Amino acid sequence: MSGNCGNKSSSENQLRKYPLKLDKLPKLKFDDPKLDEYIASDEPVVIQGCKLVASTSKWNLDYLNKHMNGKYTVIVSHNHKFKYHDEKKMATSKVNFQPTTKRVKMPFSEFAEKVRNWKKGDERLYLQQVLDNSVGKEIVDDFLKFNWNWITDKQIKNNWGPLTSNLLLVSMEGNVTPCHYDEQQNFYAQVYGVKRIILFRPSEFKCLYPHPVHHPYDRQSQVDFDKPDYNRFPNFRNAQGYETYIHPGEVLYIPMYWFHHVESPLKEGPTISINFWYKAARTEQIVYPLKDYQKVAIMRNVEKMLGEALRDTNEIGPLLRTIADENYF
């Protein structure tokens, strides 16, 4: 792998430039008493030394190639962006939607070979495989040796729901997962290489313009960070975000509903990460004032309810404008 991943400056000049004001995220040791306060208050933080995925310290492309002998989910993109689309919503969506990526099943050996021999102009690949028993015995053994005590302690302490999945993420250098939010809590563990993650509070919703709920790009920002359209998205100029670079062994807590943009540095080889998605805690008692993510959840429910009531999702926008329009009040 070229470049010195440990040196942030080598990663920095391998990064794409965005017109954003970004503060640094805190990095805390796993036994820092402040850590649990961050997680309990849905604030992102990088955790060091928790050894969550210490059993993957020997993982690299060769090791995975040796022990993953099946076919795995690989996303293919004709550019560096891997914007997620909901295939179920493609079927029901009223918009003329053309996805920019496709999802294929590919032997790991073919994936590794294409990554190694990639040249400018080739399609880009991003392996995104749910860790299940389709991977080899050694990988399962490594999985069983994750620091489940540590992460289960966090799950219970914060009253989270069940672990829904672990996604194994093997990215080519330079790949980008554009800005989006998820509705689950996420411990994002870095295994190999350095990854850059830019995050925004749920309250930055107005600056990031996520697609409508019924759109296949639901939860994804409409703003192209590489060339923002300020006429359509003027508030993007005021987006206030955070940035961090996570190194092997570090774990980033990405709170649910926080927007995040993830990228692998341009010329530092493939990166490997594993995420841990947990269902959110059930809201026992509603406390006012509501949190910003609760307001995003309410907006989502209004869109869903209107979609059901109106049937034609093209009518949701005009009806909301009628309600919001000052002529009405």
Ligand SMILES: C[C@@H](CC(=O)O)C(=O)C(=O)O
């Ligand atoms: C898939 C991942 C992004 C990436 O690793 O490229 C992500 O968005 C998440 O774990 O919530």
Ligand SMILES: [Zn+2]
């Ligand atoms: Zn995500």
